[in-house]
Amino acid sequence: xxxxxxxxxxxxxxxxxxxxxxxxxxxxxxxxxxxxxxxxxxxxxxxxxxxxxxxxxxxxxxxxxxxxxxxxxxxxxxxxxxxxxxxxxxxxxxxxxxxxxxxxxxxxxxxxxxxxxxxxxxxxxxxxxxxxxxxxxxxxxxxxxxxxxxxxxxxxxx
Numbered sequence: 001x002x003x004x005x006x007x008x009x010x011x012x013x014x015x016x017x018x019x020x021x022x023x024x025x026x027x028x029x030x031x032x033x034x035x036x037x038x039x040x041x042x043x044x045x046x047x048x049x050x051x052x053x054x055x056x057x058x059x060x061x062x063x064x065x066x067x068x069x070x071x072x073x074x075x076x077x078x079x080x081x082x083x084x085x086x087x088x089x090x091x092x093x094x095x096x097x098x099x100x101x102x103x104x105x106x107x108x109x110x111x112x113x114x115x116x117x118x119x120x121x122x123x124x125x126x127x128x129x130x131x132x133x134x135x136x137x138x139x140x141x142x143x144x145x146x147x148x149x150x151x152x153x154x155x156x157x158x
Contacts, residue, residue: 001135003090004083006123007104007113013038014069016045021064024053036103036111037069043109044080046073047101080105083112087123090115091140095147117145 012030014023016037023035027050037046048069056067080103081090094102094115104113125135 001087001123002083003081003085003087003104003115004113006087006119006136007083007115008119009113011036011103011111011114013042013044013111014048015039016068016070016073018069019065020048020053020056020067020069020072023048023069024050024064027053034101034114036114037073038111041108042111044078044103044105044111046076046078047103048072049101080109081115082106087115087120087136088140091120091136091144095144098148098150100148117141117148120144 012026012032013036014026016039018037026035027033033050035048036044037048039045046069052072053064056072057064060067079093079097079099081093083104083106090102094100101114101116103111104115106112120136120141123136124138124141
């Protein structure tokens with residue numbers, strides 16, 4: 001199964017130069033916990049979560065309208081997948097890097113959709129062989145969810 005068959009379309013984006021107040025407002029209006037960031041030519045360059053906004057508010061000691069998204073994402077890896085990728089590969093990536101949402105891009109790295117845990121759950125079919133590439137099994141989605149939810153300090157303590 002390809003990512004384009006699982007993703008949802010229509011996710012709002014913000015410019016990398018947007019301030020966190022504008023991003024938080026977009027999150028509120030769209031009932032979204034994450035907003036992809038785009039730069040020139042509408043290329044995806046990052047993702048801001050509601051947690052990122054909350055932590056910046058708590059730790060930067062500046063009003064949200066004075067903090068740009070660029071400040072939070074510059075120099076950090078931007079994780080996204082391509083619409084023609086196999087969803088099983090994306091599932092493994094999301095689990096290994098512990099992310100719940102991932103922007104989906106086309107060949108020009110432009111935003112075409114998002115993959116979230118809800119999308120994965122919505123495309124899970126029970127009672128099918130896990131060898132069937134056209135379905136996600138509950139075991140696959142549960143395993144990825146467990147990886148995402150592992151406490152990071154436990155991973156580094158071992």
